Amino acid sequence: MIPRILIVAGSDSGGGAGIQADIKTASMLGAHAMTAITAITAQNTLGVDAVHPIPTEMVLAQVDCVLRDIGVDAVKIGMIGSARTAAALAERLAELPGLPIVFDPVMVATSGASLADEATIAAFERLMRVATVTTPNLPELKALSGMSILDKGAQRAAAQSLVARRGCAVLVKGGHAKGRQVTDRLFQPAREGAAPEVEWTDPRIDSEATHGTGCTLSSAIACELAKDWSLPEAVARARRFVRIAMQDAGGLGQGHGPMAQQSVRLDLNQSRWSPMLNHVTLPTRDLSASEHFWRLLGLRQIVRADERYARFETEGGATLSLEAEEELPAPVVFLECGDLDLTVAYLKAQGLAFTQEPRDENGGWREARLSDPSGNIVCLYQAGEMRRFPPWRLADA
Ligand SMILES: Nc1ncnc2c1ncn2[C@@H]1O[C@H](COP(=O)(O)OP(=O)(O)OP(=O)(O)O)[C@@H](O)[C@H]1O
Ligand SMILES: Cc1ncc(CO)c(N)n1
Structure with a gap:
């Protein structure tokens, strides 16, 4: 069954954030995106020229219409448009207990423009009460909690107070x-088996393509x-989806540009059990000659390591590597797993x-190997962004 995601958010005419980022994200993650538009913004990478809120009744009409017919598996809430819409939406969603709801408490665009007035921010409290998870950035955490966020300890106290109160x-x-x-930290209410605090840290990506990162993250969580x-x-x-979409951004616009959700295709296995074929490594007798051949075929070289290893990206996002014959006597077919250790344990059983x-492995991939009945080598693995975007990716690729 295709996951059905209801996105309640504003439109960004520049296509970088809001509904547009949400639909692109849901589509790339294999979900069906449905929308209740709360506001239309005239917006580009530099700023927001105008905001036109949609009347609350019309927002609810969109919600009711899709719920009645298509149904929903998760909700993502972004820019909300008005305090009245926030209150009415919270009331409607309270009628759907158990439904995963991700609330991104949007207040200000990356360009600095305000997207919620004080009354709307005050009404966020009600949406937090129905949400499974709320995803504030640091200024939003400060506004929602009314507490200091100066250091890690203060941020923890602010987040924990929101968890307790909402x-x-x-x-x-x-x-x-x-x-x-860049560190993101999740704080969870006390529940059996739920860790109270989980933290993720990754290298900051040096990019102007930060418009819509929050929208994309919250939609991806909902999916x-x-x-x-x-x-x-x-x-x-x-988070993996956001990072890869940031790294592949095309530098559009003069300000904070859009990410490239559309090019995150074979990077994240969407299934828990079925592996995804996205990489092959071939032995080579003469690396330079092989590189020339594959480049001539139209593949883009993204990695070169000494005289023994090269990697290419193909249209659509699959990759092909060449490795010196002394180290790799036969071709290896790589299948990426949603959870490698779980898959291997299952297959062994x-x-x-x-x-x-x-x-x-050294290259940042986690790998397990086996052979098919004819002796062909199969590698089940998980590489995420290290497949197409290792730190040593060629600068001009
Ligand atoms: N330069 C960066 N490098 C890597 N990850 C980043 C970077 N900037 C933001 N992120 C990630 O993007 C996600 C959104 O974080 P951020 O704090 O930018 O939210 P936001 O301000 O709500 O986003 P938006 O720009 O859409 O308003 C987080 O997972 C964060 O770790
Ligand atoms: C419509 C809209 N929603 C959310 C954001 C936050 O990035 C934005 N800039 N525009």
């Missing part, structure tokens, strides 16, 4: 903090929750024998 999980996004690393991943798993997968247990 009853939802809180994902504090670290994009606005300074430093070479993954609809597929029954747990909240920490959904956040981890959504089915009687398959592995020649290599799951292990972290």
Whole structure:
């Protein structure tokens, strides 16, 4: 069944954030996106020229219409448009207990323009009460909690107070903090088996394509929750999606440009069990000659390591590597798993024998190996952004 995501958010004419980012994200993650538009913004990468809120009745009419016919597996709430809409939507969603709801408390666009007045921000309290998780950035955490967010301890106290007062999980996004690393932290209400605090840290991506990162992250979390991943798993997968979409952005516009959700195709396995064919490694006798051949065929070279290894990207996002014959005597077919360790444990229970247990390799890939009945080498793995965007990716690729 295709996960059905209802997106309640504003339109961004520039296509970088809002409904447009949400639909692109849901589509790339294999979900069906439905929308209740709360406001239309005239917006580009530099700023917001005008905002036209949609009347509350019309927002609810969109929600009711799709719920009645198509149904919904998860909801994402973004820019809300007015305090009245926030209150009415909270009331409607309270009638759907158990439905995963991701609330991105949008207040200000990346360009600095205000997208919610004081009354609307005050009404966010009601949406937090129905949400599964609320995803504030640091200024939003400060506004919602009324507390200091100056350091990690203060941020924890602010987030924990929101969890206690509103009853939802809180994902504090670290994009606005300074430093070479970006840390997001999830705080969960006390529940059996739920870790009270989970933290993710990754290198900051040096990019102007930060418009819509919050919208994209929250939509991706909604999609993954609809597929029954747990909240920490959904956040981890959504963060990977955001990072790859940021890294592949095309530098559009003169300000904070849009991300490239459309090019995150074979990077994240959307299924828990079925592996995804996205990479092959071939032995080479003469690396330079092979490189010339594959480039001539139209593949784009993205990695070169000494005289022994090269990687190419093909149209659509599959990759092909060449490795010196001394190190790799035969071709290897790579299948990416949604959860490598889980998949390997399952396959072993089915009687398959592995020649290599799951292990972290130097290139940042986690790999396990086995052979098919004819002796062909199969590698089950998980690489995420390290497949197309390792730190050593060729600068001009
Ligand atoms: N430069 C960056 N490098 C890597 N990850 C980033 C960067 N900037 C933001 N992120 C990630 O993007 C997600 C959104 O975080 P951010 O704090 O930017 O939210 P936001 O301000 O709500 O976004 P928006 O720009 O859409 O308003 C988080 O997962 C954060 O870690
Ligand atoms: C419509 C809309 N929603 C959300 C954001 C937050 O980035 C934005 N800039 N525009």
